[in-house]
Amino acid sequence: MLETTIAAIRAADEAAMAAARELQGRLTKPAGSLGALEELSVRLAGLAGVCPPPLPEPAAVAIFAGDHGVHAQGVSPWPQEVTAQMIGNFLAGGAVVNAFARQAGASVTVVDVGVATPLPADPAAEPAVLDPAVPRLVVASVRRGTRDLTVTAALTRDEALAAVQTGIRIADELIDAGAGILLTGDMGIGNTTPAAVLIAAFTGADPLDTTGRGTGVDDPTYAHKVAVVRAALARHTPDPADPLGVLAAVGGLEHAALAGLILGAAARRTPVLLDGVIAVSAALAAAAFAPAAVGAMVAGHRSAEPGATVALRHLGLDPLIDLGLRLGEGTGALLALPVVTGAVRVLHEVATFDSAGVAEK
Secondary structure: OHHHHHHHOOOOOHHHHHHHHHHHHHEOOOOOOOOHHHHHHHHHHHHHOOOOOOOOOOEEEEEEEEOOHHHHHOOOOOOOOHHHHHHHHHHHOOOHHHHHHHHHOOEEEEEEEEOOOOOOOOOOOOOOOOOOOOOEEEEOOOOOOOOOOOOOOOOOHHHHHHHHHHHHHHHHHHHHOOOOEEEEEEEOOOOHHHHHHHHHHHHOOOHHHHOOOOOOOOHHHHHHHHHHHHHHHHHHOOOOOOHHHHHHHHOOHHHHHHHHHHHHHHHOOOOEEEOOHHHHHHHHHHHHHOHHHHHHEEEOEOOOOHHHHHHHHHHOOOOOEOOOOOOOOOHHHHHHHHHHHHHHHHHHHOOEHHHHOOOOO
16 A cells, blocks of 8 residues: 555646746736735645646545553653543544644544554445544554654554554545545654654654654753664664664554554645644655655644754745644644635635736836
8 A cells, every 4th residue: 555655645736837837927916015925826736737737625534553662751741541541532522633723624533553542443435524522532553552763663563554544544535525635634642752752753853853842841851862763763773764663663543543654645636734842743654755756745833843944944844834733633624624725715716817907016
């Protein structure tokens, strides 16, 4: 599945991008007056291979959840049980991501790809339904949490591959159900530590620049967290030319699944709106698998986690909003969704100077 997905990913359609730039120049507004929205509309036309590109709707948020063996190293003050408890909150509709999803009219699919606590019976055989009112749970657990990456590889290559392929499958399911854009979400206590290791591994940046305070650790815990990231890199010396190996050595199951979701979306020429530091660390892996996959990525926001800025710079992506968010779940991506929709709607609905009878300068 991974090889065929990568093979299906193509570079942006230059003719569609040229058509979008030409259309932007004929719309009833000063050229360039919509700033970054204009280039975003051009990128989305290139992804779709048509101008104007389809409106990015309906939107589907996929929240991948997993636990982490490195939690035993004291990198987070929150107990690991919170991962499963928050999944219950997602399914009850009580989390911030649910509130924002209802506002945006987006469906929420929660995927247990590696939660340590057993969850309810698996309804994954049911077809995906993009219902904003009813969050959906898919149990696709590869293993109940990763191993401690400071002691051994977090995952085997087969486990990492299974998680990536789960993400690809979820992308296909949501797109087949009608989703016009996918939004990344995540849940996993301790998951900013493997994210920091992944970002350092793929970009070569110093762990001090890729490691943040996650859920809000104090200074001693933060210094310890940076040391844990350094120790993981020294133990495994991950090779960015082998993205599956990097994910296996130092990644999380949700990171690997998110990489798969991004690859699956890119193969289907569907945009994927990235959330925070977990998403962009996974996006680095997706880009290492298939550099053209970056064409499907839209950076929703700039996370307050410093590693997110490092990763976005490496990917060449500019975030749409910057509100100092660091919650995860998909919240920043959901807030950015109207910006993406607006960029495309301009190409569909704004009159040209000729059609409106408006004189040009």
